[in-house]
Amino acid sequence: xxxxxxxxxxxxxxxxxxxxxxxxxxxxxxxxxxxxxxxxxxxxxxxxxxxxxxxxxxxxxxxxxxxxxxxxxxxxxxxxxxxxxxxxxxxxxxxxxxxxxxxxxxxxxxxxxxxxxxxxxxxxxxxxxxxxxxxxxxxxxxxxxxxxxxxxxxxxxxxxxxxxxxxxxxxxxxxxxxxxxxxxxxxxxxxxxxxxxxxxxxxxxxxxxxxxxxxxxxxxxxxxxxxxxxxxxxxxxxxxxxxxxxxxxxxxxxxxxxxxxxxxxxxxxxxxxxxxxx
Numbered sequence: 113x114x115x116x117x118x119x120x121x122x123x124x125x126x127x128x129x130x131x132x133x134x135x136x137x138x139x140x141x142x143x144x145x146x147x148x149x150x151x152x153x154x155x156x157x158x159x160x161x162x163x164x165x166x167x168x169x170x171x172x173x174x175x176x177x178x179x180x181x182x183x184x185x186x187x188x189x190x191x192x193x194x195x196x197x198x199x200x201x202x203x204x205x206x207x208x209x210x211x212x213x214x215x216x217x218x219x220x221x222x223x224x225x226x227x228x229x230x231x232x233x234x235x236x237x238x239x240x241x242x243x244x245x246x247x248x249x250x251x252x253x254x255x256x257x258x259x260x261x262x263x264x265x266x267x268x269x270x271x272x273x274x275x276x277x278x279x280x281x282x283x284x285x286x287x288x289x290x291x292x293x294x295x296x297x298x299x300x301x302x303x304x305x306x307x308x309x310x311x312x313x314x315x316x317x318x319x320x321x322x323x324x325x326x327x328x329x330x331x332x333x334x335x336x337x338x339x340x341x342x343x344x345x346x347x348x349x350x351x352x353x354x355x356x357x358x359x360x361x362x363x364x365x366x367x368x369x370x371x372x373x374x375x376x377x378x379x380x381x382x383x384x385x386x387x388x389x390x
Contacts, residue, residue: 124178124209126370127151131195133164133222134188140164140222143202144186151181160383165193165388168228170201177238181213186331187251189221192378197228198387200260200359205236211238219251223378226255227370227385230314230359233261236273242358247283247319252377254370257353258314258362261295261307271298271313281317281349289317307355314354314362318373321348325376329369 129151132144135243145153150171157165168183175181187193198234217226226245231240245253259277261270278292293313294300302305326345329352333341338357352369354362370381 124176124180124211125149125172126180128182128184129153129168130184131166132186132188133191133193135190138162140191140193142166148382151183155236159386160380163194163380165194167384168195168197174202174204175213175239176204178209179210179211183213184216185224187219187222187224191222193223194225194227194385196385196387198390200229201231201331203233203237203239205234206238208238210240215243217243218246219248219253219286221249221251223252224255226253228257230258230260230363232263233273233275235262235268235270235271236246238274240276242278244280245282247281249284252319253281254318254373254377256282256314256316256366258312258359258366260359261301261311263319263359264311266302269298270295270301273297279317283344288347310355310357312356312359312362313368316352316366316369318377319348319352320345320350320373321375322376325372326350329372332368332372333365337361341365
């Protein structure tokens with residue numbers, strides 16, 4: 113059991129989830145699962161026999177002002193895990209307090225696929241989302257984040273509120289990428305140096321130095337989506353960017369890129385999580 117927000121003095125949910133994966137007998141096992149507050153996971157699934165699939169759950173159904181969610185994941189040597197969510201994470205309008213979701217992902221000689229479904233930020237949300245990835249040795253990482261500011265399907269804009277997004281990737285204690293974006297109401301959406309009026313922004317990251325793979329991915333993206341995507345390869349990290357007006361389009365493009373990355377980086381065919389089809 114966990115305390116309610118009211119029992120915490122109205123400060124919002126304070127939740128922490130710690131997951132540890134290690135190589136067992138013939139497959140990766142979820143060896144560590146510690147939780148506090150409304151963050152949990154379903155039982156580990158094995159559609160690929162050895163690689164561990166896990167679905168993150170947040171029972172309250174959304175993140176409100178004052179909520180503090182911390183997710184820590186550790187993948188040890190030779191272990192392989194894929195983590196996703198059953199649906200979008202919603203950040204609701206705040207009366208003032210900041211909501212934060214902080215994710216620390218550590219991969220030591222194994223592989224982690226971090227593939228959450230989108231974050232939806234309602235107008236008036238005050239949100240901080242941060243992810244830091246620590247890689248050691250020959251660790252492999254493929255991950256993405258898709259953020260939808262407002263609800264464009266009903267012509268609702270993120271015209272007030274603020275959002276801070278940050279991502280860092282560090283390999284062998286040396287920084288590979290640090291980035292941060294701050295959106296403050298409608299002004300943060302409209303400028304040419306901001307989002308140029310588009311409500312959906314996403315980034316996909318993958319550890320590779322294969323320029324041929326980059327070329328293949330670029331050639332595969334259809335002309336219909338070229339204006340929405342940008343892909344680079346620098347310092348052993350492939351980064352794909354989406355900027356547009358459709359969560360479905362961002363999810364489709366990132367999934368197609370992931371399907372091309374997986375055989376090259378993990379020597380595995382694509383295995384789409386079943387929860388995405390529900």
